[in-house]
Amino acid sequence: MLRPMFTFGCTLVLAACAVHMPAVPMHRFLDGDLDAVAAAMRNEQANGSAENSALVLNILAQCELFLGDAEAAWRDFGAAGRIMGNWQTSGGEAAGAIVGSESSKTWKGDPYEKAMNAFYLGLAFLWRGEPDNARASLKHGILADAEVGDEKFQADNPLLFWLAGRMSTLMGKGDDADDFFKEARTANTFAMQHGSRGDASGAVLGRPDDGNLVLLVECGIAPAKVAHGDLDELARFESRWHPADRARITLDGRVLGETVVLADLDYQARTLGGTEMEGIRKGKAVFKKASLIGGVALLNIASRDRGDSARTNAIVGGGLILLGLLTSTAADVRHWPTLPATVQALTTNVTPGAHLLEIEFLDVAGRAVPELHQTWPIDVPAASQTYYLFRSLPGLDRQAAARAATVGTGRTEVHP
Amino acid sequence: MFHQRPARSVLLGLLVLATSACAGTIDRRVDPDSPDEVGGAVLQSQDIRTMAQNMARDLASSGLLTSTANNQTVTFHIIGMENQSSDVINREIIITKLETELFKALGGGRIRVLDRSAVGLDAVKREREAKRSGAVAGNEGKRGNVLGSDYVLYGVIRDRVQQGGKLKSAYYDVTFTLTDLETDQKVWQNDYETKFLSEKSVISR
Numbered sequence: 001m002l003r004p005m006f007t008f009g010c011t012l013v014l015a016a017c018a019v020h021m022p023a024v025p026m027h028r029f030l031d032g033d034l035d036a037v038a039a040a041m042r043n044e045q046a047n048g049s050a051e052n053s054a055l056v057l058n059i060l061a062q063c064e065l066f067l068g069d070a071e072a073a074w075r076d077f078g079a080a081g082r083i084m085g086n087w088q089t090s091g092g093e094a095a096g097a098i099v100g101s102e103s104s105k106t107w108k109g110d111p112y113e114k115a116m117n118a119f120y121l122g123l124a125f126l127w128r129g130e131p132d133n134a135r136a137s138l139k140h141g142i143l144a145d146a147e148v149g150d151e152k153f154q155a156d157n158p159l160l161f162w163l164a165g166r167m168s169t170l171m172g173k174g175d176d177a178d179d180f181f182k183e184a185r186t187a188n189t190f191a192m193q194h195g196s197r198g199d200a201s202g203a204v205l206g207r208p209d210d211g212n213l214v215l216l217v218e219c220g221i222a223p224a225k226v227a228h229g230d231l232d233e234l235a236r237f238e239s240r241w242h243p244a245d246r247a248r249i250t251l252d253g254r255v256l257g258e259t260v261v262l263a264d265l266d267y268q269a270r271t272l273g274g275t276e277m278e279g280i281r282k283g284k285a286v287f288k289k290a291s292l293i294g295g296v297a298l299l300n301i302a303s304r305d306r307g308d309s310a311r312t313n314a315i316v317g318g319g320l321i322l323l324g325l326l327t328s329t330a331a332d333v334r335h336w337p338t339l340p341a342t343v344q345a346l347t348t349n350v351t352p353g354a355h356l357l358e359i360e361f362l363d364v365a366g367r368a369v370p371e372l373h374q375t376w377p378i379d380v381p382a383a384s385q386t387y388y389l390f391r392s393l394p395g396l397d398r399q400a401a402a403r404a405a406t407v408g409t410g411r412t413e414v415h416p
Numbered sequence: 417m418f419h420q421r422p423a424r425s426v427l428l429g430l431l432v433l434a435t436s437a438c439a440g441t442i443d444r445r446v447d448p449d450s451p452d453e454v455g456g457a458v459l460q461s462q463d464i465r466t467m468a469q470n471m472a473r474d475l476a477s478s479g480l481l482t483s484t485a486n487n488q489t490v491t492f493h494i495i496g497m498e499n500q501s502s503d504v505i506n507r508e509i510i511i512t513k514l515e516t517e518l519f520k521a522l523g524g525g526r527i528r529v530l531d532r533s534a535v536g537l538d539a540v541k542r543e544r545e546a547k548r549s550g551a552v553a554g555n556e557g558k559r560g561n562v563l564g565s566d567y568v569l570y571g572v573i574r575d576r577v578q579q580g581g582k583l584k585s586a587y588y589d590v591t592f593t594l595t596d597l598e599t600d601q602k603v604w605q606n607d608y609e610t611k612f613l614s615e616k617s618v619i620s621r
Contacts, residue, residue: 079506081504082456085458086454086456086457121504132498132499132500133499133504133505133507135499135500136501136502136504136505138499139501140503143502143577143579143584145614146579237432
């Protein structure tokens with residue numbers, strides 16, 4: 001009786017190397033101090049858990065992207081994507097996560113996080129002048145998005161389909177583009193019918209191939225993954241408040257309009273569906289409760305008994321309590337905390353040359369949030385398309401201007 | 417009966433196991449032709465090497481790049497690859513490997529591989545202009561025209577990915593085509609195929 005129990009305990013201890021969420025200085029991120037966040041992530045990469053590598057690389061790459069180093073971002077999003085896209089898992093790692101702590105496993109992200117990695121990597125490839133690899137990444141994201149538990153929600157990310165369509169056009173594949181645009185409209189309609197925000201007016205998806213200037217704007221902050229249940233065995237998402245709801249774009253003093261939502265990460269996270277691990281954790285929670293109750297009951301009997309019987313009950317009861325305490329039921333709540341709540345877009349046709357772009361981030365009531373206001377000088381080339389990505393964080397334009405004054409412009413744009 | 421000595425041994429064992437479970441990084445050199453243990457169901461080093469070797473061998477045995485009617489040296493360039501798959505890939509690694517294998521298979525003296533990349537052409541143009549203007553010294557014996565290309569070689573990566581439940585399959589087809597630049601005729605074509613099947617673990621997220 002005792003030896004098998006100890007063997008089981010041994011396995012539990014073997015698998016008990018739980019990995020926690022990397023220390024991301026979120027207040028710094030929300031203040032727009034991306035240099036500090038990047039430094040923290042480099043430190044995590046050097047000294048933190050290898051199991052968090054993809055998560056750390058994604059956050060670092062995001063900082064690099066918004067700091068104007070698109071090449072470094074391409075490298076790090078690519079490295080993270082290779083970990084996230086790999087289904088292969090060793091038997092030991094799977095056993096460790098099932099028997100011991102679930103968070104002992106390598107972080108690969110939920111489908112919406114994989115889709116966002118694919119989105120960023122796609123843009124990074126586009127900015128390198130490789131629309132075919134950009135499309136490959138977006139297609140990879142579409143497949144990753146289809147990994148959700150509930151089949152109903154397996155192809156509902158209009159952003160990826162729309163961008164894959166535009167990349168197809170750049171590759172000269174009009175038929176493919178039409179198919180992707182059709183899928184984008186279907187995904188948008190479906191997602192909106194199920195509570196997502198989307199392009200209701202067809203401002204972007206109604207004329208998906210239009211515009212030589214494509215502005216992608218990230219607003220808000222993505223939901224946090226938190227543990228619920230008596231023994232933290234359930235993973236749930238909680239929305240996080242942020243003042244930026246959408247953006248109003250002005251070009252050379254002329255208001256172009258407001259951006260429309262093409263990816264709603266609150267909705268994407270909410271519709272993930274269940275996983276097999278959730279069932280396993282629930283089973284472990286039942287076992288843990290039963291072991292602790294049984295152990296206490298046996299110790300109680302032992303305290304009122306004498307002789308060999310009392311000793312046996314005490315040892316078995318103690319063993320059960322030990323097993324109960326060693327059984328980890330907590331859900332793995334590691335998540336990508338620096339993602340936006342929504343990715344929005346606005347496309348327009350502008351005359352080639354230099355322009356001044358102003359972005360006013362608006363709250364839910366439509367009031368401008370002055371501290372998030374950004375002004376960017378942009379250059380639109382002739383006979384080409386330009387893609388820009390912005391984020392509702394304070395001071396990114398001022399940081400970029402200061403950087404450009406010392407090291408030259410490194411702003412993210414493409415002229416494929 | 418639970419004795420003190422076995423209990424100590426078990427506890428010691430637990431400690432050793434717990435320590436070994438958090439072991440550090442191990443690096444070792446492996447054969448690039450061996451199957452990749454990391455997995456990922458994507459084109460791997462083994463595929464790139466086999467593909468380049470097969471294509472170079474087949475192209476060499478076709479005789480297209482070595483036999484001309486008037487015994488002239490054949491010139492050709494590789495235009496690049498288009499990735500139509502859902503796997504991002506460094507196309508340069510495939511192209512460069514193929515070029516290396518072609519040099520090995522055909523011999524540098526029997527064919528001329530031209531650099532038609534934007535970077536290469538620009539470098540040639542700038543250097544020639546500098547030499548002609550006298551800004552830099554040039555070797556008169558090496559003066560000549562930029563060579564025209566007889567053939568162009570290009571490749572396309574396509575895939576077919578299917579996903580259902582816990583299973584995913586990925587079929588890759590990489591096609592290479594040699595086109596005669598005088599006649600626009602496809603004179604040679606070959607492909608490399610591979611397929612992966614993946615089964616999702618319970619901890620795939």
